[in-house]
Amino acid sequence: MTVDAGKPAAAGALGTQDLHAHSTLSDGDLSPARVAALAAERGVQIGIADHVSTRNAERFVSSLAAVERYLETIEALPVFVAGEFCWCDGMWRDLPAEVMDRFDYRIGSNHGFSLPDGGEGSPWWKRLPAAWEGRADEVMEAMVGNLCRMVRTMPVQIAAHSTLTPPALFALEPDVHAWWTDAREDRWVEALAESGVALEISNRYRLPHDRVLRKARQAGVRFTLGSDGHTEAQVGRLEWAVETARRVGVGDADLWVPERRRRG
Ligand SMILES: [Zn+2]
């Protein structure tokens, strides 16, 4: 889907916004107030983007009532009001529009992807299940297809840790380009460019790799930086992401910058 492109970044913006942080409202270690205070100490604007998903009903924001409580809590803080939605969970389809609209922006994440046999793959798979042994390339192909559908379907502004690739594949062949081939990178970049969804540079996962970032920049895709921080050590920390952005030529003008909605 096509989304609001956000406003242009001010000069010197690179590294001043961490748009992906977690709190105790889902699986983070720190209270939302502590996340806000830590970001201020570290000199970054922060977006609290807790998991809004039924995938882990105990820990995640997993019902309409819980989403409303979540929004009330973070709307009172000097942070961007965000949420991380799972591609593999239908909650983003079920929430009313007026609730979805209260987020300053929404993040879409591949925490699980559909396989052609009806099963679900994981980007964290350390070993391929028996049915997929010897078929790693098909798994990769399915995952890239899911990512492209994700940005074309989900009402999100950012694709987080998108090129996260199952370790089971790197155990077979460590070269990232063996899996992220030119053709797959091109499909992914085209889906991002056409949907207008921004590509997150993830400080936590150290993704994406340089070649796809350079292609995305060439295609006019916009970028965000995210710590994906869950801990005191991680929240607001963007060193790797900033260094990577500079290395591949991503500058202030290439950033996607959210706007805080006016709240009564
Ligand atoms: Zn995630």
Ligand SMILES: [Zn+2]
């Ligand atoms: Zn996250």
